[in-house]
Amino acid sequence: MQVTKQTLTVGIVGAGIIGCSWATVWARAGHRVAIFDSNAAVLERVFEHLTRHIRDSERVGQEFHPGLESRVTLHLELKDAVAHADFVQESVAEDLEIKRDLFQRLDRLTRPEAILASSTSAIPMSKFTEDLERRQRCLIVHPATPPHTLPATEVVPAPWTDRAVVERTLGLLKDVGQSPVLVKNEHPGFAMNRLQGALLIEMFRLIEAGVITASDADTLVTDGFALRWAVLGPIEAIDLNADGGIEEYLGRYGDIYDRMAQEKHETGRLMAPSLVDGLVKQLREQLPLEQIDIKRSWRDQRIAMLKRLLTKKGNDA
Structure with a gap:
């Protein structure tokens, strides 16, 4: 598989906080996004979330590809959202059986070349795709929350994931502004x-x-x-905290970390x-519970401002 710049169709499965944030990542980069959720009430709030993401970004001068909302469609039937997808991002409940059932359906409903990714925080892909006919196209794409604001994303292949699928996924994520990190094996809890x-x-x-x-x-x-x-x-930081770099730093303070580790x-x-x-x-x-959405907007705007400032300083250097 070759990384290309063509417009993709991306299926988002699950329209919660993570699903809507992923939808923003792909749609703002110019791709078509089809969002599925079995709960009509959850789907009804999707454009409310997207509007907030756009508003918060525009307030700090972040640019979006024009017409973001026009590239997003909503679906109550899974097949309608994923049948033509090039890439599918699952963001449903952190439940092994739910994911196993869902990926069995996705394997049947999607085109053979479509990549199937999961946002799971800790469940290895091998736990719920082992019996799939086309399991080699499945992998974890676990974001920092929310991904439309925080670009760090870990990519975790299963033992049977095709290397070409891993490379294409890393390339696609870079193309839409994420900072993907390859986790080389299914270490418990990932990285x-x-x-x-x-x-x-x-x-x-x-x-x-x-x-x-x-x-x-x-x-x-x-x-x-x-x-x-x-x-x-943090590792770069301690390297700067001694004239002799990390070797001198750990020579001075390594025993402190040893003692703390032994306490555990x-x-x-x-x-x-x-x-x-x-x-x-x-x-x-x-923070009263009813003010959480307001605080999320505050967070997203300030992170975007900081990213913009750091990018500007980097360009000026």
Whole structure:
């Protein structure tokens, strides 16, 4: 398969937050997008989501391919959304049996050359495509949330995924503005959630132990690490934190990380009800549930502004 620049038809299966965000990624790049959801009420909100994505982007000067909404169609029947698709992105519930049944249907309903991708956060593709006739065209395309704002995307092939399918997928994602990363095998939790989870788990432990509040934990990231991580990754960052680079840095501080790693042999459940209840109380005091959509727009606009600023600085250099 060769990566081409032609207009594609992309089937989006599932019209929730991730599905609508994926629809924006493909439609803003000029591709045709057919969205399926079995819930008519969910489909009715699709253009509301797309309108918000466009509005938030335009407010910070981000350009979209003209006529985005005209390239999007909505479907209550799965076959109508995927029969002519070149690429299908599934974004349904994180449930193994639901995905297994869905991919069996997709394998029958789609053209043989169509790529079938899943947004699953942690379920390996091999768990639900093993018995498919054309399983070699299936792979994980797991985005950072939301993908229309955060371009990092991990691509995880199954053991039987055709290498040409992997290469074409990586190329297509780059063409629509994503930053795909190849995860070379089906490591549990893939890569993105393991990295994010490592930080979140430590934050949860500190909050549960009464060391820090949820708000203050977030502040240490937003006003600390995140500002640095916006321009370079954590490994690059520590390489700059010593005159002799990462070798000197780890020579000085490696034992600190060793000691912290050795602390992690505790047993028991991290997400205890007391921790969950405490987090819910703190977060809902900060932001009432009915204001979440407003905060999402705020987030998307500021990320877009930061990306635009960093791109401009890079071009000026």
